[in-house]
Amino acid sequence: MAKYLIxxxxxxxxxxxxxxxxxxxxxxxxxxxxVSARHINRVDVFRVGGIAMIIAFNLALLLNNALVITPAxxxxxxxxxxxxxxxxxxDVREVFWKTQLFYQVAIAMLVYIFGxxxxxxxxxxGGVIGFDSSWGIIISVLLVIAWIVTIINSMNWLDGxxxxxxxxxxxxxxxxxxxxxxxxxNQPPVAIIALAVAGSILGFLVFxxxxxxxxxxxxxxxxxxFSLAILAIFxxxxxxxxxxxxxxPIIDFVWVIGERLKKKKSIFKADKNHxxxxxxxxxxxQRKIALYYYAVTLVIAIVALNTxxxxxxxxxxxxxxxxxxxxxxxxxxxxxxx
Numbered sequence: 001m002a003k004y005l006i007x008x009x010x011x012x013x014x015x016x017x018x019x020x021x022x023x024x025x026x027x028x029x030x031x032x033x034x035v036s037a038r039h040i041n042r043v044d045v046f047r048v049g050g051i052a053m054i055i056a057f058n059l060a061l062l063l064n065n066a067l068v069i070t071p072a073x074x075x076x077x078x079x080x081x082x083x084x085x086x087x088x089x090x091d092v093r094e095v096f097w098k099t100q101l102f103y104q105v106a107i108a109m110l111v112y113i114f115g116x117x118x119x120x121x122x123x124x125x126g127g128v129i130g131f132d133s134s135w136g137i138i139i140s141v142l143l144v145i146a147w148i149v150t151i152i153n154s155m156n157w158l159d160g161x162x163x164x165x166x167x168x169x170x171x172x173x174x175x176x177x178x179x180x181x182x183x184x185x186n187q188p189p190v191a192i193i194a195l196a197v198a199g200s201i202l203g204f205l206v207f208x209x210x211x212x213x214x215x216x217x218x219x220x221x222x223x224x225x226f227s228l229a230i231l232a233i234f235x236x237x238x239x240x241x242x243x244x245x246x247x248x249p250i251i252d253f254v255w256v257i258g259e260r261l262k263k264k265k266s267i268f269k270a271d272k273n274h275x276x277x278x279x280x281x282x283x284x285x286q287r288k289i290a291l292y293y294y295a296v297t298l299v300i301a302i303v304a305l306n307t308x309x310x311x312x313x314x315x316x317x318x319x320x321x322x323x324x325x326x327x328x329x330x331x332x333x334x335x336x337x338x
Contacts, residue, residue: 003066004177007192008199010063014056015203019214022048045212047091049166050220053200054084057227060196067192075114076193076230079107083226087219095218097268101149107226108148109141116233118143147239148229154246154253155225156218161276162210163290165249166201168297169224172245173198175301176231179238182305190234197227210286240312244304247319248275248293255327275323278330281337 023046058077061067069077086103089095118140120130130136159165173194180191201224207214216224232242243250252275260267279289303315 003064003188004191004195006066007060007064008195011056011060011196011199012203014059015052015200016206018052018055019048019204019207022046022052023214045215047215047217049204049208049214049216050087050091050218050223051084053204053216053220054080054223056203057196057200057223060199061193064192064196067189070115072111072115072234073193075111075116078114079110080223080226082107082110083222084219087217087222090218097266101268104149104152104222105145108145111148111230112141112144116144116230118147118233118239121239144233147233148226150250150253151229151242151246152222152225154249155228156221157253157256157274158249158276159216159221159224160274161280161286161289162212162215163205163208163286164276164293165216165221165224166205166208167290167294168246168249169228170198170201170205171294171297171301172228172242173201173231175241175245175305176228176238178305179241185238187234190231193234194231197231210290240309240316241304244312244316244319245297245301247300247316248296248323251320251323255324275327275330278327278334281334282330 026046026048058080061069061073061077067073082103086095086100086107090100119132121143155165155169158168176194177191177198179185180187180194204214204216204220208216228242228246232239255275256271256273257267259273260269260271265271276289276293279292280286284292300315300319304312307315
């Protein structure tokens with residue numbers, strides 16, 4: 001038990017400590033980061049949450065003697081530092097979306113090269129689909145890239161109001177902890193890594209829940225998405241579980257892309273078409289929206305941990321139908337309001 005607590009507490013306490021240090025330093029040099037069209041925050045918040053989380057996450061892993069740093073984990077830690085660099089770059093001066101996408105693909109390729117790979121996926125109709133052939137390797141590469149890039153951007157787009165992305169990410173990370181410690185999976189090292197992710201996110205969330213004094217910044221939102229994506233692969237390719245737990249941000253991500261394509265706009269141009277912004281237009285507070293997302297995510301996480309592949313598929317389809325219907329209803333209500 002100590003090895004798990006150490007991972008969590010180290011990440012949590014280090015994140016809190018680094019946030020205090022970074023807040024003090026950036027306050028002295030009067031830097032808070034650029035203003036983003038995607039965020040609703042006061043001008044006095046500091047855009048340093050991601051820096052603290054990423055440094056704390058890596059230190060928590062390095063300082064835990066119970067964890068063996070494998071080549072795959074080394075690749076993840078190195079990739080997280082690239083996330084930090086790209087994120088800070090965007091936090092200081094907005095990076096063009098094509099450039100961001102290029103680096104996101106490069107980050108996914110990096111972890112693949114270091115050994116973090118998808119070797120097979122479970123067929124919802126039964127059995128396993130393996131990627132052993134030459135074509136299978138190509139499919140595996142593409143799946144790793146698509147998965148990591150999708151989750152990074154889903155969490156990036158979710159990070160629009162106080163406490164939202166951090167709370168959802170924390171619940172997902174803790175779901176991976178529980179999943180990794182179940183008898184069927186039994187992966188203590190993955191639980192240690194997931195607890196380091198969860199601890200760093202919770203340390204950030206203390207300062208980010210409404211009204212926030214710290215926001216994640218691009219480095220933080222990208223790190224949360226990246227870490228959740230790699231945890232799903234580390235945990236024996238538990239992508240179905242991760243998709244289910246992250247159903248709200250993923251469905252919103254797909255919906256917003258559809259709306260932008262319909263309006264012939266760039267799918268990467270920031271706007272206020274996300275579900276959380278629509279709920280704000282209906283009069284919901286930031287705190288209420290965050291707690292609503294937490295509750296739904298927690299319920300889905302409990303379902304995900306207690307169902308097999310068929311059950312997960314049915315639950316995901318149900319979530320898609322409910323959320324899509326809700327979005328149509330909200331859009332209609334907002335149109336009537338205007």
